[in-house]
Amino acid sequence: xxxxxxxxxxxxxxxxxxxxxxxxxxxxxxxxxxxxxxxxxxxxxxxxxxxxxxxxxxxxxxxxxxxxxxxxxxxxxxxxxxxxxxxxxxxxxxxxxxxxxxxxxxxxxxxxx
Numbered sequence: 001x002x003x004x005x006x007x008x009x010x011x012x013x014x015x016x017x018x019x020x021x022x023x024x025x026x027x028x029x030x031x032x033x034x035x036x037x038x039x040x041x042x043x044x045x046x047x048x049x050x051x052x053x054x055x056x057x058x059x060x061x062x063x064x065x066x067x068x069x070x071x072x073x074x075x076x077x078x079x080x081x082x083x084x085x086x087x088x089x090x091x092x093x094x095x096x097x098x099x100x101x102x103x104x105x106x107x108x109x110x111x112x113x
Contacts, residue, residue, distance in 0.1 A: 065093030
């Protein structure tokens with residue numbers, strides 16, 4: 001703790017930032033439910049199929065695409081909406097055009113959605 005901050009309001013703010021930063025992964029897991037989950041699930045299954053067709057583990061795909069294994073896991077389990085740079089890395093690593101990576105069937109939304 002910095003000298004002179006004991007017992008001040010600044011100390012509480014610093015602790016709050018640390019607490020919020022610690023909980024960021026939980027926030028991303030919750031965010032997936034807010035997005036179009038049907039599309040996230042369909043893309044995750046598509047990516048898993050492409051990976052398994054090559055006989056690759058999640059780690060192998062992560063290595064050739066220069067992304068982390070947790071990123072691959074989160075995409076495949078619909079917990080993460082991939083950014084454009086991650087999609088481009090996946091297509092390059094899989095040696096397919098980005099348009100092919102994005103061609104996957106999406107089930108229709110149920111009437112409850």
